[in-house]
Amino acid sequence: MSGQRATIYAPATAPGRAGIAVVRISGPAADAVLAALTGGPLPAPRRAALRRLRDGAGGLLDEALVLRLAAGASFTGEAMVELHCHGGLAVLRAVLAAVAAVPGTRLAEPGEFTLRAFEAGRMDLAEVEALGDLIAAETEAQRAQAVRQLGGLSRLAEGWRGALVRALALTEAVIDWADEEVPERVEPEVGTLLGGVVAEIDRALAVSEGAERLRQGFEVAILGAPNAGKSSLLNALAGREAAITSPMPGTTRDVVELRYDLEGLPVVFLDMAGLRPTADPVEAIGVARATARAEAAALRLLLAAPDAPLPREALALERPGDLRLASKADLGGAAAGLAVSATTGAGLRALLGAIAARLGERVPSEGLVAHERQRLALEAARNALAQAAEGLDFRPPELISEDIRTGLRALERLIGRVDTEEVLGEVFARFCLGK
Numbered sequence: 001m002s003g004q005r006a007t008i009y010a011p012a013t014a015p016g017r018a019g020i021a022v023v024r025i026s027g028p029a030a031d032a033v034l035a036a037l038t039g040g041p042l043p044a045p046r047r048a049a050l051r052r053l054r055d056g057a058g059g060l061l062d063e064a065l066v067l068r069l070a071a072g073a074s075f076t077g078e079a080m081v082e083l084h085c086h087g088g089l090a091v092l093r094a095v096l097a098a099v100a101a102v103p104g105t106r107l108a109e110p111g112e113f114t115l116r117a118f119e120a121g122r123m124d125l126a127e128v129e130a131l132g133d134l135i136a137a138e139t140e141a142q143r144a145q146a147v148r149q150l151g152g153l154s155r156l157a158e159g160w161r162g163a164l165v166r167a168l169a170l171t172e173a174v175i176d177w178a179d180e181e182v183p184e185r186v187e188p189e190v191g192t193l194l195g196g197v198v199a200e201i202d203r204a205l206a207v208s209e210g211a212e213r214l215r216q217g218f219e220v221a222i223l224g225a226p227n228a229g230k231s232s233l234l235n236a237l238a239g240r241e242a243a244i245t246s247p248m249p250g251t252t253r254d255v256v257e258l259r260y261d262l263e264g265l266p267v268v269f270l271d272m273a274g275l276r277p278t279a280d281p282v283e284a285i286g287v288a289r290a291t292a293r294a295e296a297a298a299l300r301l302l303l304a305a306p307d308a309p310l311p312r313e314a315l316a317l318e319r320p321g322d323l324r325l326a327s328k329a330d331l332g333g334a335a336a337g338l339a340v341s342a343t344t345g346a347g348l349r350a351l352l353g354a355i356a357a358r359l360g361e362r363v364p365s366e367g368l369v370a371h372e373r374q375r376l377a378l379e380a381a382r383n384a385l386a387q388a389a390e391g392l393d394f395r396p397p398e399l400i401s402e403d404i405r406t407g408l409r410a411l412e413r414l415i416g417r418v419d420t421e422e423v424l425g426e427v428f429a430r431f432c433l434g435k
């Protein structure tokens with residue numbers, strides 16, 4: 001077995017009691033694993049077959065559907081086998097142990113199947129990131145964005161590369177034939193090529209912030225004085241007692257997070273300490289955390305109750321687009337803003353609608369760049385290419401060509417064609433076991 005690449009295996013489904021658990025095996029010993037566990041003839045590739053799985057001593061482990069994928073026609077590009085077992089913990093443990101007993105196998109690292117697909121040239125780095133996003137997607141808008149990025153960004157980058165290679169060839173022709181008669185001025189065509197790529201990169205970058213926000217989820221901070229009803233509002237939204245509430249001002253100190261699928265938008269509501277000057281050192285920590293989280297949030301809800309008007313500290317954090325709420329609306333009173341009551345539920349639907357509208361405005365319909373790594377690579381490409389385009393008519397072609405090459409390299413970084421191990425490690429570490 002030495003010299004041969006390890007055959008990796010891992011559960012591809014989440015652990016716990018479930019109808020079915022899938023074990024994935026990839027590498028040169030995949031067929032040997034299947035033969036060892038089934039004893040029988042191997043099914044044809046891509047034909048599911050029902051087989052009894054046995055351990056090395058012949059003990060029956062499970063009855064499973066098994067699937068073979070031939071080398072060159074699988075997700076990783078290697079020979080692969082899938083065992084679709086019954087989804088019990090003990091079944092999974094026993095089957096994994098039987099796989100582990102076959103020489104040449106070892107448990108996969110998180111993301112290692114995808115790493116092999118990447119190394120085999122079946123996916124580029126932007127696609128790997130999109131695949132990670134797709135698996136992590138918790139809401140419809142996140143899913144739609146991730147699946148659009150799966151291949152979408154790479155196709156664009158491929159088109160840009162094509163245009164830049166042509167621009168480079170034209171520019172270098174001028175350098176190579178400097179002494180001879182240049183048949184035509186190449187600058188107009190180079191300018192058109194560069195300008196087109198720069199404009200398209202700009203379009204992708206323009207919505208990258210919204211795309212990144214959507215990927216990570218929108219934090220919505222609930223702000224107000226102590227006792228304004230922040231925790232009660234969070235609980236009313238959650239439909240459960242997620243946070244402690246009490247008539248005592250200063251109840252909440254930690255930030256309590258509530259993940260929420262708001263019409264397909266991923267929202268994290270943040271309930272926090274009421275804002276006020278305080279001598280209590282623990283409450284002061286809570287206020288400091290609240291302030292920091294409120295500043296970083298995508299949106300702030302400023303809560304004023306009849307018995308707890310908006311404090312200066314909350315007003316200082318308000319930004320355009322934030323929402324003002326009049327809480328405890330069931331008590332009457334005439335605070336300005338959207339009237340809500342945690343007690344009766346009045347105004348909650350209108351509140352959710354208003355939040356969805358505000359956040360929806362920031363969700364790009366064509367977001368393709370949702371990772372800082374991608375954005376930095378594109379910004380570098382854009383800057384180099386814009387510099388090349390601007391200097392076309394007065395800088396020597398040697399410098400123009402150098403800038404175009406810099407832009408090309410940045411695009412290759414985007415799709416991971418040139419990259420350090422470090423970046424790869426970072427990208428793949430986000431993956432779960434079995435992917």
Ligand SMILES: Nc1nc2c(c(=O)[nH]1)N(C=O)[C@@H](CNc1ccc(C(=O)N[C@@H](CCC(=O)O)C(=O)O)cc1)CN2
Binds near residue numbers: 069072073074075082
């Ligand atoms: N059971 C199972 N379901 C799965 C996967 C899997 O590996 N196993 N997937 C995986 O993560 C996803 C589907 N993606 C896949 C991508 C490529 C290939 C594949 O075998 N590609 C070959 C053949 C292409 C073809 O037949 O058209 C290739 O590209 O050469 C398989 C699955 C989601 N569902």
Ligand SMILES: Nc1nc2c(ncn2[C@@H]2O[C@H](COP(=O)(O)OP(=O)(O)OP(=O)(O)O)[C@@H](O)[C@H]2O)c(=O)[nH]1
Binds near residue numbers: 225226247
């Ligand atoms: N009538 C009425 N009372 C409410 C409503 N919301 C909250 N209260 C009451 O107001 C008091 C404070 O509520 P909390 O939700 O704990 O207030 P908070 O803003 O989280 O307060 P701190 O955590 O101390 O900052 C409690 O006695 C709640 O029962 C409401 O909609 N109507």
Ligand SMILES: [Mg+2]
Binds near residue numbers: 231244251252271274
């Ligand atoms: Mg509270």
